[in-house]
Amino acid sequence: MAGEAKKSRPAGKPSGGSYGGSDKSGSSGNKKGGGGKPRTKESTKRQSMLNTHKINPFKYDMNEVLSASSMDPAKSSAFLASVIAKASRVSTKDAKEFVKTYLDSGDITKDEYDKMVRLLDRYSKFRRGPMRFSELTEGRTFVLRLEEGEVLHEAVESFCRDKGILRATVSAIGGVDAGSEFVSGPDFPVGERIEPLTFKIDAPCELAGTGTIFPDLDGNPVMHMHGSVGRRGVSHTGCFRKKMMVWLTMEVVVHELVGEGPVRMRSDPRIDALLMEVRRWLRRRF
Numbered sequence: 679m680a681g682e683a684k685k686s687r688p689a690g691k692p693s694g695g696s697y698g699g700s701d702k703s704g705s706s707g708n709k710k711g712g713g714g715k716p717r718t719k720e721s722t723k724r725q726s727m728l729n730t731h732k733i734n735p736f737k738y739d740m741n742e743v744l745s746a747s748s749m750d751p752a753k754s755s756a757f758l759a760s761v762i763a764k765a766s767r768v769s770t771k772d773a774k775e776f777v778k779t780y781l782d783s784g785d786i787t788k789d790e791y792d793k794m795v796r797l798l799d800r801y802s803k804f805r806r807g808p809m810r811f812s813e814l815t816e817g818r819t820f821v822l823r824l825e826e827g828e829v830l831h832e833a834v835e836s837f838c839r840d841k842g843i844l845r846a847t848v849s850a851i852g853g854v855d856a857g858s859e860f861v862s863g864p865d866f867p868v869g870e871r872i873e874p875l876t877f878k879i880d881a882p883c884e885l886a887g888t889g890t891i892f893p894d895l896d897g898n899p900v901m902h903m904h905g906s907v908g909r910r911g912v913s914h915t916g917c918f919r920k921k922m923m924v925w926l927t928m929e930v931v932v933h934e935l936v937g938e939g940p941v942r943m944r945s946d947p948r949i950d951a952l953l954m955e956v957r958r959w960l961r962r963r964f
Contacts, residue, residue, distance in 0.1 A: 728765035810956035812939025824928040838899040845935040846891040852928030862916040872949040
């Protein structure tokens, strides 16, 4: 990597995104918000959602209904995983609508549908809606040139560690080499575990991607980027969290975001990946 080509903040000025840093160093750069401290908020709308402390008994009772139901056993595990995900992360209403699609398709009877709806009501409670958001301010901007053979996410994360960047938006364009791999979606049908499909590139291709940088719970910047890779008019789209090796050169722009809230953590047992979550309070603040 040849290094930075542009730096919007004068040298020596502390960054609000550095490890252990405070919001206050970045809040003065908020041109739109009047210099206020970046805020983390949650949706104030309360709605019926699955009680996450009672997921295990809910699964047990649902499995009792499913084992005696007319549903194809091959569909049961994926069906239950989807019901739990919708009821716990979106709303009980959304989960009921999903269950009704199986009633309409004839996979379950009206009696079985009613039992599942009653279980959803029994194990649900009113709580805040699923949307959480954090208000951040603009920080520094860097332009990077990656060299042939560098791995995209490793090079960007290493640069962010060196510059004390914890949160940012990232865009990339350039060449990607043969042997590179990316995730091209989940295996289907989706079961209790989400199994990623991997696509391997067999020749140099063009790449365009956009993503974000957020820290894990140890304060390490982690990039998550999606985009497309193409050659001869054929393109494939996916997640670049695997080994994407630069061919010839690649241009990357990093826009720093200053504030707190977004972190990456293992929050969904169905997938072996760090997901972005917005957390107001953490034992360790960075």
